[in-house]
Amino acid sequence: MTHPSQSNSKLTAEQLAACAPIEKYFLGHAHDDASYMRQAFLPSAHIESMREGVFTSWPLNIYCERFGGKPASDEATRRRSIDWIEVAGSAASARVTLVHGAMTFTDYFVLLQTQDGWKIANKAFVGKSTQA
Template sequence: MTFCETGLTSQHVAALEPIENYLKGHITGKAEYMRKAFHPDARINSFRDGVLHSLSVDEFSARFQGQPAPDEAQRKRFITHFDVVGNAGTAKVVLQYPEVTFTDYMNLLEIDGVWKISNKTFSAAPQVTAK
């Protein structure tokens, strides 16, 4: 993870756990990390080609087949924003892949003492290659 953890409280560290699981899911391709990261009722939303796409955690997790992507060594991931107040928080995660950059906005909630991603919205931007 490329995010400065200096000076974070124990609450902040706990709230980062679902984001860390989310990133581990991407790195390893293992769906169990995604299921650990998200609250079961969470939705994963995007708007592409004039259509709203909304996935359940199970639908999203099914995309992870248990192995890293073939181009994993070329992928970079960053947490660019992280904020927690009380039992709610937000994180912005950027996933730079060879052909696309995803920008994820995560809503976080502490529910019964456990932090989870309660919803994710994201945007996908194709990488522009110089010709």
């Protein structure tokens, strides 16, 4: 996992704290483990995208069904990074990039600071094939 393009020394304590659920999200992908996703997201979260021109919106429980506990065979070559994160009080937004084989995903997160720490409130994403 890499932090925003700013060096870690330039991130504020608030920004570093808001990165915590994103790190759990990255672990969920790396381990193909929904338990990390449940730690990262609020229970009310939705994961949304436009897929082949059709709007999709999954509640967290449906999204978690996609994780079966078997890491991808190419996991060692996958890359995930936080491109930027902005914090304003108890709310934040972030953009992350995931390079999973021939697919590159851009995720946009809305995060909230709760009594249980920072959580991802919602995610919108787009995936693009890097193959010609």
